[in-house]
Every structure is written in structure tokens, then in C-alpha cells.
Amino acid sequence: xxxxxxxxxxxxxxxxxxxxxxxxxxxxxxxxxxxxxxxxxxxxxxxxxxxxxxxxxxxxxxxxxxxxxxxxxxxxxxxxxxxxxxxxxxxxxxxxxxxxxxxxxxxxxxxxxxxxxxxxxxxxxxxxxxxxxxxxxxxxxxxxxxxxxxxxxxxxxxxxxxxxxxxxxxxxxxxxxxxxxxxxxxxxxxxxxxxxxxxxxxxxxxxxxxxxxxxxxxxxxxxxxxxxxxxxxxxxxxxxxxxxxxxxxxxxxxxxxxxxxxxxxxxxxxxxxxxxxxxxxxxxxxxxxxxxxxxxxxxxxxxxxxxxxxxxxxxxxxxxxxxxxxxxxxxxxxxxxxxxxxxxxxxxxxxxxxxxxxxxxxxxxxxxxxxxxxxxxxxxxxxxxxxxxxxxxxxxxx
Numbered sequence: 001x002x003x004x005x006x007x008x009x010x011x012x013x014x015x016x017x018x019x020x021x022x023x024x025x026x027x028x029x030x031x032x033x034x035x036x037x038x039x040x041x042x043x044x045x046x047x048x049x050x051x052x053x054x055x056x057x058x059x060x061x062x063x064x065x066x067x068x069x070x071x072x073x074x075x076x077x078x079x080x081x082x083x084x085x086x087x088x089x090x091x092x093x094x095x096x097x098x099x100x101x102x103x104x105x106x107x108x109x110x111x112x113x114x115x116x117x118x119x120x121x122x123x124x125x126x127x128x129x130x131x132x133x134x135x136x137x138x139x140x141x142x143x144x145x146x147x148x149x150x151x152x153x154x155x156x157x158x159x160x161x162x163x164x165x166x167x168x169x170x171x172x173x174x175x176x177x178x179x180x181x182x183x184x185x186x187x188x189x190x191x192x193x194x195x196x197x198x199x200x201x202x203x204x205x206x207x208x209x210x211x212x213x214x215x216x217x218x219x220x221x222x223x224x225x226x227x228x229x230x231x232x233x234x235x236x237x238x239x240x241x242x243x244x245x246x247x248x249x250x251x252x253x254x255x256x257x258x259x260x261x262x263x264x265x266x267x268x269x270x271x272x273x274x275x276x277x278x279x280x281x282x283x284x285x286x287x288x289x290x291x292x293x294x295x296x297x298x299x300x301x302x303x304x305x306x307x308x309x310x311x312x313x314x315x316x317x318x319x320x321x322x323x324x325x326x327x328x329x330x331x332x333x334x335x336x337x338x339x340x341x342x343x344x345x346x347x348x349x350x351x352x353x354x355x356x357x358x359x360x361x362x363x364x365x366x367x368x369x370x371x372x373x374x375x376x377x378x379x380x381x382x383x384x385x386x387x388x389x390x391x392x393x394x395x396x397x398x
Contacts, residue, residue: 001121001124001127002120004120005117005120005121005124005131007172007177008116008117008120008132008135008177009131009134009135010135010176011072011113011169011172012132012136012139013135013136013138013139014165014168015109015139015166015169016135016137016138016139016143017138017139017143018139018143018162018164018165018166018168018169019106019139019143019162020140020142020143020147021143021144021146021147021150021158021162021165022147022158022162023224025144025148025151025155025158025238025242026041026044026048026099027045027224027228027229027347028228028232028241029155030044030092030095031229031232032232033155034091034095036092037351037355038225038226038229038350038351038354038355039348039352039355041229041347041351042225042347042348042350042352043348044095044096044099045344045348046344046345046348047096047099047103048099048102048103048343048344049342049344049347050100050103051100051101051104052103052107052337052343052344053107053337053340053341053344054104054107054337055075055103055105055106055107055108055340056107056108056110056337057334058104058107058108058333059071059109059110059111059112059329059333059336060111060112060115060330060332060333060336061329061330061333062108063111063112063115063116063328063329063330063332063333064115064326064327064328064329064330068112068113068116068177068180069177069178069180071108071109071112071329072108072109072177073170073173074105075106075107075108075112076105076169077105077170078101078104079105079106079109080163080166080170082098082101082102082105083098083159083163083166084163085098086098086099086102086159086162086163087159087160087162087163090155090159103340107337110336111332111335111336112329113132114316114320114332114335114336115332116177116180117129117131117132118320118328119328120180126263126267126314126317128317129313129316129317129320130317133252133313134252134253137248137249137252138249138253139249140248140249140252141245141246141249142246142249143245144242144243144244144245144246147161147242148239148241148243149239149242151238151242152239201383201384202322203322204383205322205380205381205384206319206322206331206380208376208382209274209318209376209380210315210334210335211372211373211376212274212278212372212374212375213311213315213335213342213373214339214341214342214345215369215370215373216278216370217338217339217341217342217346218345218346218369219285219346219369219370220304220346221342221343221346221350222347222350222362222366223244223301223304224343225351226347226350226351226359226362227288228241229354230354234292236294240294244298244301247301248301248304248305251305252305252308252309255305255306255309256309259306259310263310270314270318271377271380271381273310273311274311274314274315274374275374275377275378276310277308277309277310277314278307278311278370278374278377280304280307280310281303281304281307281370282307282367282370282371283303283307284301284304285304285363285367285370286363287299287300288300289360315335316332316335319331319332319334319335320332349365350362353365
């Protein structure tokens with residue numbers, strides 16, 4: 001693995017660890033400490049995620065135009081300004097404003113890192129994106145565990161710790177990523193040349209698979225919103241809930257040797273990776289629907305984690321494979337914006353469902369959405385097959 005990839009892995013770990021101090025506890029903070037409803041908390045999470053969608057697309061375009069280093073530095077600096085404000089003012093209205101800004105600026109960073117790792121290690125394929133995925137989840141394991149402990153003393157410590165991690169990430173990016181700027185903008189850019197992409201089949205294929213990706217995220221984000229509040233109602237402590245995310249991150253790292261033989265056999269079959277992973281994720285919601293104690297939530301989280309290990313790295317790897325030269329950042333921006341779109345829609349949809357119809361209705365809805373996600377995963381390559389058939393027909397005529 002190239003040194004540049006290791007530097008990106010370290011940066012992603014620090015970035016996500018800082019980010020993970022806040023997002024798992026946002027709904028709990030708004031519901032239990034600020035006294036807001038789950039529906040209103042869903043609107044705030046939706047505003048954060050909506051801003052992140054714009055940030056994802058902006059970050060992808062910025063990568064293709066000015067390179068990864070400048071894009072990441074822009075996102076980190078804006079995040080630091082917003083986190084400084086949030087550390088001082090975190091009543092309801094300031095919280096909403098700063099949290100929304102953080103959504104945008106954080107969104108700028110993620111597609112740039114994904115696109116940089118794709119250009120820094122093009123021969124790595126799925127391995128490159130899986131390495132970044134692992135770094136994210138080590139951060140997800142570390143952040144909530146520390147945040148849960150800090151929250152038992154004061155939520156103020158969470159805001160301060162989040163700011164401290166982003167200061168560290170700022171210096172990592174400043175020192176380490178500058179020399180990567182040349183390699184990430186030296187590829188032939190369709191933006192710089194003003195050329196249009198003639199074959200749109202790969203883009204349409206990506207859009208189809210992203211429909212399923214969106215639906216998976218709508219279900220997944222319930223663990224951060226409605227399910228997190230539900231655990232508090234049935235007597236599971238804040239620290240125990242935070243440990244569920246620590247378990248998630250640890251299983252992703254420690255479980256790699258377990259799934260590696262399976263992944264190796266289907267490494268070039270993205271469709272199989274997606275379908276297997278979504279069915280496993282579906283099983284986790286069946287378990288959590290009947291969960292009444294912490295051990296069952298642990299089992300459900302373990303199953304969910306196994307499923308996401310198949311799905312989450314596969315989609316950016318597919319996007320990198322489908323992207324035309326010079327559009328790598330744009331395609332990764334779309335992938336990240338769709339994931340963020342799921343995080344935007346999910347809390348609001350889940351909050352409304354629980355407030356009006358209860359948790360059982362929510363689990364039925366999630367199961368239906370995941371069935372649709374399987375269908376999208378099975379059909380995503382139809383445009384590619386159609387284009388290939390047309391090209392064969394044309395060559396036969398000629």
C-alpha cells in the first residue's frame with residue numbers, strides 16, 4: 001500500500017473520530033437535553049444532511065477542478081470555524097445553524113478523500129476503498145465510546161473534544177496532503193478540456209445502484225435517530241448505546257479475516273456483494289424489532305455490521321470503476337451525496353413514523369425499502385448490457 005494511502009487513512013480516521021463525537025448523540029441531545037420532539041430532531045438532522053449533500057457535490061467538483069488538497073483544506077477550515085462557534089453557543093438555534101454549516105463543510109471533505117485514494121492507488125481497486133472504509137469505522141468505534149463517557153459528565157466536553165480532533169486533522173492535512181496535489185490534478189480532466197461524455201450508460205448504471213444505496217442508508221440511519229431514542233425509553237443507558245457503535249467499528253476491523261474469503265470469491269461481482277449485504281442488513285432489523293434488552297441490540301448491531309461490510313465499500317469502488325477519466329471526484333461526490341441524502345431523509349421519515357404509528361410500523365417500512373434496494377442492485381447493469389449489445393450490433397453491421 002503506497003505511503004500516500006496510509007496518510008489518507010490516518011486523516012480519515014482522525015476526521016471521522018472527531019465527527020463521531022457528535023452525530024450518534026445528536027438526537028439524544030436534542031430530545032433529552034433540549035426537550036425537542038423526535039420529529040423536530042429529524043428536521044435538524046435533515047438540515048445537516050441536506051447541507052452535506054450540497055457539500056458532497058461541491059467537494060467532488062472542487063476535486064476535479066482544483067485538486068484534493070485545496071478541497072480538503074477548505075472543508076476543514078470552515079468546519080473549525082463552525083465547531084468553534086458550537087463549542088461556545090449550543091442552545092437550540094445556534095446548534096441548528098452551526099450543525100448545518102458543519103454538514104456542508106464536512107461533506108466537502110469526504111468525496112475528496114475517496115477520490116484521492118482512487119487516484120493515489122488505482123491498481124488497488126476495492127482494497128483502496130476498503131482501507132478508507134476501515135479507517136472510518138475505527139473512528140466510529142473510538143468516537144462514540146469516548147463521547148458516551150464524556151456525555152455522562154457534560155455535553156460541553158463533547159463539543160470541545162470534537163473541536164480538538166478537527167484541529168489535529170487540520171495539521172495532518174496541511175503537512176501531508178500538499179504533496180499529493182500534483183498527482184490528483186494531473187489526470188486529464190474533462191472539465192479542463194471542455195469535453196462531453198458520450199457514453200452515458202455507466203452514469204445511468206451508477207444512478208440505479210444508488211437508488212438501492214439511498215434506501216439502505218434510510219434504514220441504517222435509524223440506528224442514529226429513532227432507535228437511539230428508543231433504547232433510552234426501554235432503559236438502555238447512554239454509555240451502552242455508545243458501545244453499540246464501538247462494537248460496530250471493532251467488528252468491521254476484526255471481522256475482515258472472516259469475510260475476506262467470501263469477498264475474494266466475489267471481488268469482481270459487485271452485484272453479489274450488494275445483494276448478500278442487503279439481505280444480511282434486513283435480518284438485523286428483524287432482530288431489533290423484537291429486542292427488549294441490551295444483548296439483543298448487540299446481536300442486531302453485529303448482524304447489521306456484517307451486512308454493511310459487503311455493501312458500503314462496494315459502491316464507491318463501483319463508482320470509481322464506472323467514472324470517466326477526470327470525473328472521479330464528481331462520481332464520488334454523487335455517491336457521498338446519496339449516502340448523505342439517506343441520512344437527511346431517514347431521521348425525518350423515521351421520526352414521523354414513530355411519532356404517529358410506532359416502532360413496529362417503522363420496521364415494516366424499512367423491510368420494504370430494503371427489498372426495493374435488492375431489486376435496484378440486481379438491475380443496475382441493464383444500461384451497460386444494453387450499450388454493449390448496441391455496440392456489438394453496430395460492429396456486426398459494419
